[in-house]
Amino acid sequence: MRKILVVGLGLIGGSLAMALQGFEDFEVVGAVRSQATHDKARSKGAADRLTFHPADELPGADVVILCQDPAGIIDFLHEHRDRFKPGCLIWDVCGVKTAVMEAAKCLPETVDFIGCHPMAGKEVSGIDNAEAGLFRNTHFIVTPGPRATKEHLDLLRRMADWCKFGDVIETTPERHDEMIAYTSQLMHVIAVSVCDNDELFSCKGFEGGSFRDCTRVAALDPAMWTQLFTFNAPALAKVVGTLENRMRQYREAIEAGDQDALRAMLAQASDRKKQINLERARGDDVRPKF
């Protein structure tokens, strides 16, 4: 029997451990740090077996999935670089890829590290909220390094299939980080910035779907998102700046009462959004209602 070691049973790690159970001939071992997480993971059957000592499992693990925060993943790679089983596949799940792929250069040539990013999540975290179905129809982004073998990429695709991901997107770490700054990190900067308005506590009764949707992800983990933003600072600062500029242009048109300019700007953006909706609806996207 082969072995998958999932290090860190938070929302993503816990969900992966649950989703991967029964995959081929693998035993799924979950590594936890706290007794509380251990007990919760055991009670919901999050893994075939649990351990407090990932280092002891590494020599026998064929697949190691690192599900800590970015700094935790980088530390783990450095600390355990010589304990991984030769020929093993190591992958991570965090939201920045360049920094993690850079850190993985410390690994011996006998092992294969492939950066991954399951584009799944919830506005709540922890093993309490983990579920096997979390990845259904979401994107699984993969940033293989130059040493990635076809065998390991195939194994990764089979795992993604087993977990019911909608598709597997292969790209470079740099392109991933640039795209994710726009599609994910910027959405979090927006959500927290909207919540920083004094009216947040007095707007009850006036909020509709758009407000709930836009602020949904604001209840984030500050320590983890500080890391994600910091590891991707240049790309994120660029897209935040672009958005600031565009919002300033809208504000100036509104202040000036320039209805022609406003209508033209709104028509352009609305057309762009409709075009995206159409492209998605034409069938090659996993979520046609995007």
Added chain:
Amino acid sequence: MRKILVVGLGLIGGSLAMALQGFEDFEVVGAVRSQATHDKARSKGAADRLTFHPADELPGADVVILCQDPAGIIDFLHEHRDRFKPGCLIWDVCGVKTAVMEAAKCLPETVDFIGCHPMAGKEVSGIDNAEAGLFRNTHFIVTPGPRATKEHLDLLRRMADWCKFGDVIETTPERHDEMIAYTSQLMHVIAVSVCDNDELFSCKGFEGGSFRDCTRVAALDPAMWTQLFTFNAPALAKVVGTLENRMRQYREAIEAGDQDALRAMLAQASDRKKQINLERARGDDVRPKF
């Protein structure tokens, strides 16, 4: 039999006409302008009866619901001011209230105008997308003028109940416009501004739930939203400016690599969002998962 005249069978008017059928002893008459809307409304049974001539219906209408865009509502009030049935209740559904309440001052004292705003919608518009269930568990905001009678307010509440609104929020037109600038109009400025990024067409495969949620409302009607933004320009410009400032502060902390500042800012916003979630979950809100 009494008569409700719904003027304009778009998404909101069409849905109201559908939802109000069977309410007390009222016949629901829908006024349309185009043959296409007429035919679609008839085929889906959107009203008990349809007309191209709202002016002919006004003398016999006990309730008139104005469902055009803001300028259309204001024009209608001025054009038909002397045709309304004495004692009738007139209400509108548009997203700005001060401008509409101001326009309603042209009406004779024999009629009662109450500004309303059903906080319901979809990212698509028109009679095609109208449905009786659109208002379920949403807020129905009411801004009564000084002449509003208890009888009419009670009638309005019974209509809101019949349409399955979650609650009725009574406020002033000024307060409505200030709150809606933050909770709704700002969300639309954000959505269109995000779509104005060059990466919109290349980010496929990298978008998760937060991106879909934040940009959902960008496929808006440019002419209508130009009106809504223009009629509420000072309040909207203020909240856009506040958001720009906060985003600049986030960007500066990210650029400076100031992790302590970033963590403190994220912790504050995250706490605020969690507090709102808790308040909503304590039971007095119509959507506990907010």
